[in-house]
Structures are given as structure tokens and as C-alpha cells.
Amino acid sequence: MVRSEKLDMFVAQLNEILESSPAPDESQLLPKAKHLLGELVKQDDWLEEKYTRPDANGYRQYCLYVCPKNRFSVVSFVWGPGQRTPVHDHTVWGVIGMLRGAEVSERYGVQEDGSFKPEGKETLFPGMVDCVSPRIGDIHQVSNFYEDQVSISIHVYGADIGKVSRHVYDLKTGQTKTFVSGYTPVA
Numbered sequence: 001m002v003r004s005e006k007l008d009m010f011v012a013q014l015n016e017i018l019e020s021s022p023a024p025d026e027s028q029l030l031p032k033a034k035h036l037l038g039e040l041v042k043q044d045d046w047l048e049e050k051y052t053r054p055d056a057n058g059y060r061q062y063c064l065y066v067c068p069k070n071r072f073s074v075v076s077f078v079w080g081p082g083q084r085t086p087v088h089d090h091t092v093w094g095v096i097g098m099l100r101g102a103e104v105s106e107r108y109g110v111q112e113d114g115s116f117k118p119e120g121k122e123t124l125f126p127g128m129v130d131c132v133s134p135r136i137g138d139i140h141q142v143s144n145f146y147e148d149q150v151s152i153s154i155h156v157y158g159a160d161i162g163k164v165s166r167h168v169y170d171l172k173t174g175q176t177k178t179f180v181s182g183y184t185p186v187a
């Protein structure tokens, strides 16, 4: 199978699930999307090289696909050695599959007084898949597990994530900032 056929098949299968009738709610959709993404990241032989390039100045988010109806997007998330995100949310469902290397996700919950409480840490290795959403827990900080090598995960979100207005959190001050991530241009 040529490289792009695997991604095309993933997109077609996810589309089929999203367009099925009755439309699946998130609790039905996430396990299915998780399974499909697990199949996609099982083998690291399909992602074009131009979507694997790191940047010494920060992690990169290459757009691989946006559904014409904005139902979902697929992103190649490329970590340089030691890079990490701020604490952030997504505001839509997301499924994260590890393709190459490894990453660490540290989850946080918001307590009644507005402070943040650590809710566990998970390391994803190739083939593993994690989920986020406002329903199941949406706030985390993610980092490259490795200090000396590039890691790549494939993210799928329930919207055109590059255009979604979401939030970063400063755990010390409790301040919240709105941001829109955009996508890394492909050279």
C-alpha cells in the first residue's frame, strides 16, 4: 500500500462513522475513532517526510486533512527534543495516536475554587492512543518524552482545530488566555 492510501482510508472510515444514521454521540464515537487511529499508527510507514520535520524553536502542527464539513481534522504533531506545550484545552473531542518516539500527557482538573489539580500522567509509545474532550477531561500539558530525539503523534479533533478558539492556563497565577493554534505551513 502506498503511504497516502492509509491516511485516505482512515479519513474515509471516520467519515463513514460520522455520517452514519443515527449520528453517533461522542461516547459512541470516541471508542471507534480510537480504534481506527490505533490501526493508522500501528505502522510508521505512511507519513510523508514533509510532515515529519521538527523545528528547534518549537513543536510543529502540520495539517494533514480537514473535513470539508469541518467535522474533523487530522494533524501531524512533531516534537523536537525536549519540547513541551503549555497547559491547554481543546474544547472539542480529540484522539491522539503515537506514531514515532513517545510523549507524556499530564492531565489537570479544575476544582470548585478554580484551582487546578493534577489528575495523572500517561506516556504514549508507538501504537498507543489517548482521548481528550470536555466530557472526559480536556486540560493537559504534553511533552516529548525524549530529550534527544524527535517524536511524532497524529491528532484527530472534532473540528478544524487550527481555527478553534481555546485556552492556555497558567497554573501558578490561575490566568487563562485564549488562543488559536493555526497550522505550521509546509515548506
Ligand code: FE2
Residues within 6 Å of the ligand: 088, 089, 090, 140, 142
Ligand atoms: Fe492537547
